[in-house]
Amino acid sequence: MKALIDKVKDTKICLSYLGLFNDDITTRLIAISEYYLENKTDLGKLKNKVSLLIAECFQNIIRHSGMKDQPGLPTDNPDFFQLSILEDRVVLSSCNLIDNDRIDALNEKMMLVNSLSSEELKQLYQEVLANGSFSEKGGANLGLIEMARKSGLPIKYAFQEYTGTQSRFFLSLEAATTKERISAGPDILYHVNSYLDLRDHKVIMLYKGDLSKDIIVSLINMLQNNFIDDRKPSSKEKRFMVSLIEVLQNISKHGKTINGSKEGVFCISMLKGDYIIDSGNYIEEASREGLEKTLTDISGMSAEGIGRLYKERLLDNVITEDGNCGLGLLEIAKNSGNNFRYAITRTPEKEWFYTIKIKI
Amino acid sequence: MQTLVIPQTNETPEIVLDGSKGIFSFAGKSFPENVNDFYNDTLKYLEAYVLQPKDNTTLEFRWLYFNTATSKMIVKIIMLLKTVNKSGKSLRIQWFCSPDDDLIIEKGNEFAELLGADFSIHYL
Numbered sequence: 001m002k003a004l005i006d007k008v009k010d011t012k013i014c015l016s017y018l019g020l021f022n023d024d025i026t027t028r029l030i031a032i033s034e035y036y037l038e039n040k041t042d043l044g045k046l047k048n049k050v051s052l053l054i055a056e057c058f059q060n061i062i063r064h065s066g067m068k069d070q071p072g073l074p075t076d077n078p079d080f081f082q083l084s085i086l087e088d089r090v091v092l093s094s095c096n097l098i099d100n101d102r103i104d105a106l107n108e109k110m111m112l113v114n115s116l117s118s119e120e121l122k123q124l125y126q127e128v129l130a131n132g133s134f135s136e137k138g139g140a141n142l143g144l145i146e147m148a149r150k151s152g153l154p155i156k157y158a159f160q161e162y163t164g165t166q167s168r169f170f171l172s173l174e175a176a177t178t179k180e181r182i183s184a185g186p187d188i189l190y191h192v193n194s195y196l197d198l199r200d201h202k203v204i205m206l207y208k209g210d211l212s213k214d215i216i217v218s219l220i221n222m223l224q225n226n227f228i229d230d231r232k233p234s235s236k237e238k239r240f241m242v243s244l245i246e247v248l249q250n251i252s253k254h255g256k257t258i259n260g261s262k263e264g265v266f267c268i269s270m271l272k273g274d275y276i277i278d279s280g281n282y283i284e285e286a287s288r289e290g291l292e293k294t295l296t297d298i299s300g301m302s303a304e305g306i307g308r309l310y311k312e313r314l315l316d317n318v319i320t321e322d323g324n325c326g327l328g329l330l331e332i333a334k335n336s337g338n339n340f341r342y343a344i345t346r347t348p349e350k351e352w353f354y355t356i357k358i359k360i
Numbered sequence: 361m362q363t364l365v366i367p368q369t370n371e372t373p374e375i376v377l378d379g380s381k382g383i384f385s386f387a388g389k390s391f392p393e394n395v396n397d398f399y400n401d402t403l404k405y406l407e408a409y410v411l412q413p414k415d416n417t418t419l420e421f422r423w424l425y426f427n428t429a430t431s432k433m434i435v436k437i438i439m440l441l442k443t444v445n446k447s448g449k450s451l452r453i454q455w456f457c458s459p460d461d462d463l464i465i466e467k468g469n470e471f472a473e474l475l476g477a478d479f480s481i482h483y484l
Contacts, residue, residue, distance in 0.1 A: 213393045220391070221370050235462045238425045242463070245391045245427050252393070311474055317439075319432050323394035327428035335463075 013085045013209030018078040019226040026058040028222045035214050046175045050090045056147045061096045080195045089176035093191040098169045113148040121149045156188040204268045211264040216248040239335040240275040240360045246328040247279050256282040280355040288352050295342050298333050306333045336360050377405050382414030390426035395433045413444040422456045438475050452478045459483040
């Protein structure tokens with residue numbers, strides 16, 4: 001996971017998602033984006049623009065997806081969406097499959113919208129709105145024009161052959177506070193490689209950023225959508241969700257607040273039928289020793305010992321004011337068959353960083 | 361007592377507390393950020409109920425899943441309702457789940473073992 005996280009270390013927030021795509025996921029992602037832009041950055045005025053771009057980008061993916069074997073399970077070719085919030089701009093990127101016979105027409109449309117000024121894009125938008133399409137230019141759709149208009153910056157894109165009949169279509173949009181029509185975000189190849197890396201690691205979600213209450217509820221609901229809402233979840237999927245909730249709520253409650261945020265990272269992947277949860281967050285110096293002792297004690301216990309202690313704690317009637325109950329790590333140990341690894345390390349900034357990797 | 365209905369959300373269960381019949385049911389997911397805040401109204405309602413309980417009280421659970429803090433709240437609710445036994449009244453706990461849901465079955469068995477109440481698991 002470290003290699004994947006290192007790639008996004010310069011972003012304030014980066015959410016990569018390779019799971020199920022539907023309208024509910026769009027809503028959750030917009031909620032995360034709006035919360036973050038409004039509360040954690042100086043980019044609040046980009047909020048509505050970014051929300052519209054996310055909606056357009058998702059509609060594009062949803063329209064063309066349907067290639068997945070089963071919801072929630074990573075395929076060899078998942079659809080992809082990434083939201084990155086940098087110092088002065090927001091970058092959205094996506095990948096979905098398209099039929100090869102659409103590539104030439106789409107390429108033409110992309111070149112056209114990228115060549116037009118904002119005034120020309122407005123005219124084109126009105127023309128297409130009035131006529132349904134602008135046939136002489138190859139029938140560009142409103143969504144694409146809208147993306148170009150809202151972004152105000154050139155759209156980056158690339159095609160990558162997948163099979164004899166289909167290709168991956170990569171798209172990257174930016175929203176920036178600058179008036180200049182020059183893109184300063186990463187090159188499209190960066191997004192292509194980012195996607196391939198995540199896909200190869202069977203990642204469903206990779207997140208770096210604030211993990212306070214509002215954000216984690218949206219993230220949990222995004223993942224829940226993959227496993228729970230559309231079909232009957234298996235017991236393994238439930239154990240995964242329960243463990244993930246414990247991990248994230250633990251960060252939200254006990255993670256160290258730095259610059260007003262509970263900074264953390266987590267990655268959900270699926271390898272050979274097992275769910276892998278990797279997470280990392282800063283902790284307070286005062287809680288380090290206690291946490292380390294708890295982790296050491298639990299990791300040295302047998303399944304019976306864990307079960308016994310769990311039952312003892314269940315009956316101790318202790319729920320702190322903030323809702324903490326001292327069972328989270330035991331629940332994780334139970335659900336994973338005590339299959340977790342952890343580390344607490346000192347960062348160059350002299351902060352304590354706690355990581356845990358759980359296999360379910 | 362007037363029935364209290366707390367609708368389901370993405371993080372919290374549907375709760376129906378019918379004190380006039382002595383039937384209390386919980387269904388769905390439960391992982392509120394703070395269980396104390398979320399279950400406060402429920403506990404208050406049940407505290408009032410146990411002062412004048414019905415002859416037969418039934419507690420029904422239909423969980424999708426829940427966090428550990430909710431586990432402790434379930435213990436609290438069961439312990440509270442068990443006080444009706446002191447006045448010779450009955451408490452029946454019904455735990456509904458799918459036969460292949462070993463997580464929720466395991467949880468039900470833990471509560472049954474620990475709380476020693478009239479606790480039965482029903483497969484849907």
